[in-house]
Amino acid sequence: MNTIWTLAGIVIKELYRRKDFYVLFVLTALITIAAGMVNFFDDPKIVRYVKDICMLLIWISALLIAIVTTARQIPAERESRTIFPLLAKPVTRGQFILGKFFGCWLATGIALLVFYVFFAIITGSREQHWPWLTYLQAIWLQWAMLAVVIALSLLGSIISAAPSSTTTICFIAVAGILLVGGHLNTVALHQSQPLQTIFYTIYFLIPHLEWFDIRDRVVYDWGLVSWLDCVLATLYAAAYTGLFLLLTWIGFRRKSLNT
Amino acid sequence: MKASPYLVLAFVLMVCFTLATGIEPRAATWSNRSKSDNVFSVLFGDGRRLFANQFFTMADVYFHSGYYPSVFDLREEGQKEIVAESHGHTDSPEDEIKEDFLGKPKDWIDRFGRHFRITEHTHLEHSNEREILPWLRLAADMDPQKIETYTVGSYFLRTHLNRPQEAEAFLREGLQNNPSSHEILFELGRLYDENDHDTGRARDVWQLALYRWSKDPEAVKDNKLAFEEITVHLARLEREAGNWQQAINWFQAAQKVSPDPNALQHRIDEIKKKMAAQTNAPAAVLH
Numbered sequence: 001m002n003t004i005w006t007l008a009g010i011v012i013k014e015l016y017r018r019k020d021f022y023v024l025f026v027l028t029a030l031i032t033i034a035a036g037m038v039n040f041f042d043d044p045k046i047v048r049y050v051k052d053i054c055m056l057l058i059w060i061s062a063l064l065i066a067i068v069t070t071a072r073q074i075p076a077e078r079e080s081r082t083i084f085p086l087l088a089k090p091v092t093r094g095q096f097i098l099g100k101f102f103g104c105w106l107a108t109g110i111a112l113l114v115f116y117v118f119f120a121i122i123t124g125s126r127e128q129h130w131p132w133l134t135y136l137q138a139i140w141l142q143w144a145m146l147a148v149v150i151a152l153s154l155l156g157s158i159i160s161a162a163p164s165s166t167t168t169i170c171f172i173a174v175a176g177i178l179l180v181g182g183h184l185n186t187v188a189l190h191q192s193q194p195l196q197t198i199f200y201t202i203y204f205l206i207p208h209l210e211w212f213d214i215r216d217r218v219v220y221d222w223g224l225v226s227w228l229d230c231v232l233a234t235l236y237a238a239a240y241t242g243l244f245l246l247l248t249w250i251g252f253r254r255k256s257l258n259t
Numbered sequence: 260m261k262a263s264p265y266l267v268l269a270f271v272l273m274v275c276f277t278l279a280t281g282i283e284p285r286a287a288t289w290s291n292r293s294k295s296d297n298v299f300s301v302l303f304g305d306g307r308r309l310f311a312n313q314f315f316t317m318a319d320v321y322f323h324s325g326y327y328p329s330v331f332d333l334r335e336e337g338q339k340e341i342v343a344e345s346h347g348h349t350d351s352p353e354d355e356i357k358e359d360f361l362g363k364p365k366d367w368i369d370r371f372g373r374h375f376r377i378t379e380h381t382h383l384e385h386s387n388e389r390e391i392l393p394w395l396r397l398a399a400d401m402d403p404q405k406i407e408t409y410t411v412g413s414y415f416l417r418t419h420l421n422r423p424q425e426a427e428a429f430l431r432e433g434l435q436n437n438p439s440s441h442e443i444l445f446e447l448g449r450l451y452d453e454n455d456h457d458t459g460r461a462r463d464v465w466q467l468a469l470y471r472w473s474k475d476p477e478a479v480k481d482n483k484l485a486f487e488e489i490t491v492h493l494a495r496l497e498r499e500a501g502n503w504q505q506a507i508n509w510f511q512a513a514q515k516v517s518p519d520p521n522a523l524q525h526r527i528d529e530i531k532k533k534m535a536a537q538t539n540a541p542a543a544v545l546h
Binding site: 042226 | 368
């Protein structure tokens with residue numbers, strides 16, 4: 001277990017050494033503050049559009065950090081050939097995969113925490129109201145969703161050698177699931193065979209990441225999701241994360257490490 | 260003779276500068292773009308109207324606190340509820356059923372996913388209606404010719420947020436961009452009547468709205484509702500002012516286009532009764 005945490009620690013250090021997070025955070029902060037400063041009909045109490053914009057930026061930034069950070073982990077180790085001394089420590093390939101996964105997941109979690117603190121300060125200063133439990137649920141569900149995304153990116157990074165193609169494919173897949181995934185059953189109803197079966201198969205196979213998006217509940221003050229549903233959603237995310245990590249490990253075991 | 264490249268560059272720059280100072284004032288008149296065009300029209304051209312529609316829809320989404328059909332949900336494309344509300348329409352139980360676009364869950368994924376979504380049809384209230392205003396402001400900036408933006412914005416500002424001055428300013432901005440709009444004039448009349456209680460101005464503005472409506476062939480052909488709204492409001496105003504014959508005339512005009520002329524006939528009969536009672540009262544005093 002110590003080996004896994006050591007590997008994870010390296011990934012976390014890498015996140016705060018690189019500029020990705022800082023750039024995305026500054027951009028999010030600047031856009032949100034600029035949006036918040038716009039005066040609409042001299043009404044300072046208008047706040048939901050600021051929350052909406054900020055949450056959208058947080059989601060985009062978190063996805064970018066998660067996918068970009070994960071996609072370059074294994075290819076970078078192979079390219080710089082640091083993977084060989086690492087695996088000779090001895091570190092098993094399973095530990096290597098888990099270390100990289102936990103490192104990326106924790107690093108994304110830290111970034112998410114910073115984003116949400118900023119969000120709470122900005123919206124709370126206007127609303128004078130801090131629904132901490134709702135924020136906690138939002139951050140937890142988003143982080144659980146990011147675990148699936150990170151595991152998927154890790155799987156992609158052992159299939160494709162170039163981090164850029166892994167990043168692009170993962171981003172398209174995740175955005176597709178978030179935007180269309182929940183509606184595939186409706187779309188399937190209006191298709192003829194065999195398209196209907198294909199759509200339904202995809203619908204039941206993909207991880208439904210859109211469940212974890214409770215931005216609307218935060219923006220429109222709809223209150224908490226049932227805690228039992230949160231637990232079930234977390235288990236669902238854990239199952240898909242486990243599946244993707246298992247596939248990554250199987251693929252990585254058979255992979256030649258020479259570039 | 261060999262010219263220095265710096266000299267040539269300086270000469271070219273000088274020619275460019277001279278041409279620019281000469282051409283720039285003329286170039287400004289070549290395009291139809293007026294100085295009043297805002298930054299959005301310069302950036303997006305006519306494409307900004309698409310954004311304006313999207314922002315107007317966003318106002319409706321906010322009005323429903325996120326309970327809104329996506330492009331995948333089947334729902335009849337009707338009037339937006341913020342527009343319906345600004346015309347005084349409230350949801351009937353049939354409307355509520357029609358707006359249940361989610362229906363029953365189709366499978367376990369759909370059922371469980373609804374625990375995280377907004378599944379309740381509500382409208383903003385208790386001054387939270389202010390949250391739709393940024394989208395209406397943006398829609399107006401994107402497409403100054405979208406009249407509904409001004410009428411809806413003004414309605415919510417004056418009735419739900421008690422800010423008639425801002426409502427009037429927004430309508431006047433709309434009128435400046437759409438001088439022949441009978442809809443904006445009608446809303447302005449409502450503001451004078453209902454908020455300022457200035458019946459004289461309200462009457463003048465509504466009569467002007469009626470005139471503008473009559474000069475708009477498309478409205479005369481397709482928008483009979485606007486004629487009915489203006490005439491019914493004029494009739495009510497005259498009834499409150501005690502000008503009963505005028506009120507009857509306006510109600511009779513509205514009857515010609517109304518989907519429910521009997522309701523208007525009922526009001527005419529009420530006024531006639533009052534008129535009869537008034538004419539009989541002096542006679543009774545004389546006897």
